Amino acid sequence: MEAFDKMMAVLTHKRCVNCHPSGDRPRQGEDSHYHNFGVQRGENNHGLPALRCQTCHQQENNNFSGVPGAPEWSLAPIRMAWEGLSRVEIARSILDPEINGGRTLEETVHHLTEHELVLWAWEPGVDANGVPREKPPVPKEEYIKAVKAWAEAGAPIPEE
Numbered sequence: 001m002e003a004f005d006k007m008m009a010v011l012t013h014k015r016c017v018n019c020h021p022s023g024d025r026p027r028q029g030e031d032s033h034y035h036n037f038g039v040q041r042g043e044n045n046h047g048l049p050a051l052r053c054q055t056c057h058q059q060e061n062n063n064f065s066g067v068p069g070a071p072e073w074s075l076a077p078i079r080m081a082w083e084g085l086s087r088v089e090i091a092r093s094i095l096d097p098e099i100n101g102g103r104t105l106e107e108t109v110h111h112l113t114e115h116e117l118v119l120w121a122w123e124p125g126v127d128a129n130g131v132p133r134e135k136p137p138v139p140k141e142e143y144i145k146a147v148k149a150w151a152e153a154g155a156p157i158p159e160e
């Protein structure tokens with residue numbers, strides 16, 4: 001597999017896309033159903049005042065209740081929605097300063113390889129039924145290498 005293919009196999013996985021939805025509601029589980037309890041994005045992506053993400057989501061996974069956790073658990077801003085986009089569209093969007101909050105390629109690589117909400121995908125814990133969540137299809141170290149190799153090659157994005 002090429003570096004780009006490996007990287008995008010991760011970015012299009014539900015562990016990422018469930019938190020990068022195109023609407024105002026997070027998605028859950030392997031079938032990406034709408035989040036239970038009517039949870040919504042709210043004004044600052046941290047939920048409605050009465051139902052904030054941090055009410056339930058803590059700094060780490062709670063494997064007794066099945067609530068996943070990591071620091072600053074919140075929904076990716078709507079301009080960073082990936083749901084329904086092709087892998088090429090996602091790749092273009094993460095390089096677009098209008099969308100990515102003015103990040104340079106180096107800063108984007110840093111986010112992709114070190115941010116806690118990203119790395120959570122390889123420590124996803126168990127769901128409310130105690131069933132382990134599926135991890136992305138590429139092992140973490142291999143993914144990190146692929147992201148760096150892709151960036152070093154000039155971050156090429158194929159046509160299709």
Ligand code: HEC
Pocket residue numbers: 010011015016017019020045073074075076077080093094095099100101103108111112117118119120121136
């Ligand atoms: C719990 C929710 C959550 C999960 C899970 C999550 N993200 Fe995000 N993501 C966010 C939030 C919030 C932001 C905005 C943070 C910021 O811009 O600093 C974000 C921003 C990003 C950005 C910057 C967006 C851009 O357009 O440049 C990238 C890249 C990214 N996430 C990659 C991933 C990848 C890869 C995964 C899965 C391996 C993932 N995320 C999983 C919440 C999440």
Ligand code: HEC
Pocket residue numbers: 014015016018019026027028029030035037039040041042045046047048051052053054055056057065066067068073074075126127128129133
């Ligand atoms: C009332 C408690 C509660 C609130 C509030 C809440 N969540 Fe959750 N969330 C849960 C529980 C419980 C699960 C686990 C469900 C399961 O997997 O069985 C979960 C799972 C998730 C998942 C699924 C991860 C995956 O890949 O399967 C995402 C994404 C998520 N929440 C995001 C959010 C965001 C973003 C907010 C705030 C806007 C939020 N949640 C608010 C309880 C809550």
